[in-house]
Amino acid sequence: MDRIEEGKKSRISDLKRSSTPNTELLLKGRQSLERIKSVKKVGxxxxxxxxxxxxxxIINLVAAWDATALPIALPSIxxxxxxxxxxxxxxxIASLVAATIFIPLYSTLSNIFGRKAMLLIASAFFTLGSFxxxxxxxxxxxxLGRSLQGIGAGGIYVLSNIVVADLVSEVDRKQWSVILGATWVIGVISGPIIGGVLVQNGQWRWIFWLPxxxxxxxxxxxxxxxxxxxRSTSPILPMLREFDWLGFLLFAxxxxxxxxxxxxxxxxxxxxxxxxxxxxxxxxxxxxxxxxWSWFSPLRPTVNVAPFAGLTSISTYFxxxxxxxxTFATLYFLPxxxxxxxxxISLTEVGIWLFPWTVTLAVFALLTYLLIDRWGHWRPAIWTGWLFLMLGVALMTLFSRDSTNATWIGIAILGGIGAGLLYTSLAAAADAASTSRQENVDKTAAVTNIIFFRTLGQTLGVVISCAIFQNTFHNQLVQKPLLRRVALVDARNAxxxxxxxxxxxxxxxxxxxxxxxxxAFIASxxxxxxxxxxxxxxxxVVSLLMRSTSRRQGVPQQWPRPRRTEIRSLEVV
Structure with a gap:
């Protein structure tokens, strides 16, 4: 009898051991079905x-016009x-620095109050500033108006990309990123022409009425x-306390x-x-x-780069x-x-003369996206892009009063090729670097970081170039006998x-x-x-430090990318 009982217990334990994997498989299958439903619902x-x-x-097209139509109008204003x-x-500068400061805040508050509320607030600030x-x-x-526009523009920049990440799957997010990118391309190409036409007819205020x-x-x-x-279902006040308000004010x-x-x-x-x-x-x-303060504070930093502290991420941000x-130094000072x-030349023609730079940028940004989407190689595009951009900008030093159209068109095309290669490839690098570090990566933080550093760079591009231009122009006037007496006054009103x-x-x-x-102007x-x-x-040089990563950690970049259906199945299961 004892042997019979022992045999029953042994068979029962064997049955339990054999059923455990099946139970786990059933649970995994159920979780997969739930994820499929959620992906289908979101997308x-x-x-x-x-x-x-x-x-x-609509709001990104308006933001693109706002960024690109103004530089041509500055002398008339x-x-x-x-x-x-x-x-x-x-x-x-006022618009750009306001956008830079408020980008992290919009990102955090959108997790608390919801994307719709914050996007409406951003649009309200932009509209009020335009008026x-x-x-x-x-x-x-x-x-004042431009600062309010910048507060709204910062929300538009970052929330548009976050909203796209919320609405669609990982694969479809690329398509919507292309749509937003195409919107900006249309704005970048048409904005200078719109600004030129309005200023040419004495209607520069319509640059602000248009949005x-x-x-x-x-x-x-x-x-x-x-x-x-x-909006989040968690209590609002504890979530607000987690944001580093002191760090935000210090940075601003x-x-x-x-x-x-x-x-x-x-x-x-x-x-x-x-x-x-x-x-x-x-x-x-x-x-x-x-x-x-950001290093030692227990609160979440204003700009949270700690989860993306690898060489590839840091190189990408830089x-x-x-x-x-x-790009913004070129956008403001090439006109x-x-x-x-x-x-x-008419101001409308000035907008058209930017075509060799803007149109080339758009074409090569699209070509780069198609090539990276097909083969997954983004590092060669980054290296080639920097070489073209460096060469194109360096050759701008050859510009003179007597330069032929063929000269500046060819140089502008080189710069446009470089910028087009870089915009798309750097976005791919940021996405690959953030995804490869951890499976449950904070996509909101990843999107916020790349938008923040881009806008910060645009701000400093105008500031640095403004300081160089003013000081060099003053020195140029001092060297001219006809202009020496009024050099300081003219430099202030350059x-x-x-x-x-x-x-x-x-x-x-x-x-x-x-x-x-x-x-004097050209030499400055x-x-x-x-x-x-x-x-x-x-x-x-810094981009050479980037590691070749793929969407799955440990898979070399040069391996063929999975097909669209395979990627989706990996995301769902």
Missing amino acids: EWNWRFYATGLALV ATALKGSAVDAFWLG IAAVGGNFSALH LPFCGLAFIILPIFSQLKE ASIVSILLGVTWGGVTHSWSNVKSFLPIQFGLIGFIVFLC STFVLGIV IYFQAHDLD VALISTTRSMPADAGEFALRSELQD LKPIWVVMAALAGAAF
Whole structure:
């Protein structure tokens, strides 16, 4: 009897051991089915999905116009409102720095209050800022309006990409990223022309009126029809306390203080003046305190790069930062070269003359996306892109008053090729680096970081170039006998002086003065191109540190990428 009982117990234990794997398989199958349902629900392509995509396209097109139409209009605005060069350039800087500061805040608050609420708030800030800038009668009002526009633009930049990640699967997210990218391409190509046409007809205020009807359409679509991630069900106050508010304020105050000191230094105030060096010193001290606080604080940092601290991620962030610097320095100061190179060219033609750069950028960004999507190789595209961009910007130092159209077109095409290769390949590198580090990667943080460093670079691109341009232009005027007496005054009003120079009669009495001013403007741009080429070279060296990673950790990049259906099955199961 004892043997029989022992045999029964043995068979029962064997049965339990054999059934355990089957039970685990059943549980895994059930979890897989639940994930399939959730993926289908999130990525469902119904009319609300399309409405959400339409709203994102509208607000991103408006943001692209806002970023690219203004640079051509700066000389006319400075002349109309009798503002200095610093006043004019801060119309761009105010928007960019506000966007940079508020990008991390929008990202955090959207996890608490939901994407729809924060996207509506961002659109409201952008709309209000556009209205104030359109009706403002002086630079103070325009700076206020542009700052509010920047607060809204920061939300538009980051939330658009986060919303796309919420709505669609990993594979379809690439397609919607292309759609948003194509929207920006349309805006970047058409924005300078729109700005040129409006300014040419004396209607520069319509640059700020133009976004209002589009924002109104977005206000109709977003609250009623959009399909967006809802607010968190967790208690709000504890989640708000987790955000590093002190770090946010330290970063905002520090960067604004540094930028003010840099743009004032040399011309508005001498570099030894307390109004120049004190803001820079206080800003640097505040930034050091910010870094120390972020390192030791128990709260979540304002910019959370700790989960992405690998060589590839850091190299990608640095490259994205430098790309922002170079592209916006080109966007703001290449039109100045065109206006100084040919004083009789219309402002509409200035927008068209940017085509060799903007259209080439768009074409190669699309080609790079197709090649990376087919073969998965993004590192060669990054290296090639930096070489082309470095060469194109370095060759801009050859620009002169007598340069032929073929010269500047060929050089602009080289720069456009490099920028187009980099925009797409760096996005692929950021996605691959963040995914390879951990399975449950915080996609919101990954998207926020890449947008933050890009916008920060764009801000510094305008600031650095503004400081170089003003100081070099003053030195150029001092060396000209005809302009030495009014050098300081003209350097402070360098942007408005472009319009004044273009309006001078081309007779014998004014020809020498016009020619000297042309040469001074063009020579003042050369140090900008030198600095930008050096930064592009540094980014190329840093990009060599990138590791070849794929979407699955440990799989070499050069292996063939899975087909679309295989990727989706890996995501679902």
